[in-house]
Amino acid sequence: MSKPFHSIGICPVCETGLCGVRIIVPTDQPPYPLAVCDECEAMWTTPDLSQEPLFSSAEAAVNPIDGLPLWGPESHWADLGECDQVGWIEAIDPGLHYHGTRPEHDDPLVSLDEGYS
Ligand SMILES: [Zn+2]
Numbered sequence: 001m002s003k004p005f006h007s008i009g010i011c012p013v014c015e016t017g018l019c020g021v022r023i024i025v026p027t028d029q030p031p032y033p034l035a036v037c038d039e040c041e042a043m044w045t046t047p048d049l050s051q052e053p054l055f056s057s058a059e060a061a062v063n064p065i066d067g068l069p070l071w072g073p074e075s076h077w078a079d080l081g082e083c084d085q086v087g088w089i090e091a092i093d094p095g096l097h098y099h100g101t102r103p104e105h106d107d108p109l110v111s112l113d114e115g116y117s
Pocket residue numbers: 011012013014015016017018037038039040041042
């Protein structure tokens with residue numbers, strides 16, 4: 001699985017993965033965010049990692065809200081604009097910013113750093 005572009009923090013469950021911001025895009029509902037550990041697949045429906053995480057079933061990696069595949073075409077790692085749209089931008093840790101392989105992934109987090117402390 002690919003690396004998240006923007007992460008909220010190191011996973012409190014496995015302590016090695018990154019809790020990346022993932023956008024789920026159901027066909028008949030508005031997109032919504034999920035924080036997903038890229039190692040152990042712990043999931044949070046809010047950017048508060050002190051909350052109890054959710055896990056999908058052992059058989060298939062699906063998200064716990066509507067059962068869509070966690071790594072399928074219905075979802076993707078959020079870009080910075082999407083983090084902003086869903087109101088999670090404040091929770092992003094700039095130190096965990098990952099520059100993706102495509103130019104559009106290389107969004108200017110630095111420019112938002114002013115006022116971010
Ligand atoms: Zn984890």
